Amino acid sequence: MTFSFTPIIGGALIGLSATILLAFHGKVAGISGIFSGALSGEALSWRAPFLLGLLASGVIVPLTGDQLGLHEAFSNSVPRTLWVTGLAGLLVGFGTRLGSGCTSGHGICGLGRASKRSLAATLTFMFTGAVAAFVTQHLIFDLIKQS
Template structure:
């Protein structure tokens, strides 16, 4: 595993957990990214800029912090080459459908829900992990894409 980075993973996980706790403590809201993104899109579509303020700031913070990390660390993103674009689109649509069907995403259930000891979030997270593992197995051993 040439990409194993335990220190970066530990720091990133601690930052994600800390931001989730701060958001919950300061506003009483969960840091479920799919719900935050959906609310921003819905609010902006209805012309409610102020209602989307903290959510938009949260999303921009995620994007800008990622940009800053890659700019200052010198690391580069190496996207997978020669992967069928149709499968990428299908994967994105399935993720969107899954977050809608599961009433949340990995951040909402896995980070915030498990932290609140939610049984529903435990089941959702186990489903996410099992599906992710199955997808990796299929893509690496059966599809060979």
């Protein structure tokens, strides 16, 4: 692996975004909560533009091309059959609602306010994430990869 500073810079932007949302709207920048709330049609006045901004970043940033070195934005995909991807999506959706948050809500906003709940959740999903990544990469890789 070649070390890169870009994760820290990107992380700083994420932290800044979370503070802007808190300062102006008094809301937590937890993506799973924002997405599922919007699905239920709750408080769309701030949720819808936030999600639109997220979507727009995915369209606009790659257009900047090589100048920012961001042309690899969506590279590095992993070979998974659609069934496996769908199962993973189901687990992520179900788990984040049952557990009231995802990487952003618990891992950044929650830890940012020193919440014990979020620390417990973050350590837990980091651990099971590591287990799942190990199992999929080393034990059952040939079964689930897209041919």
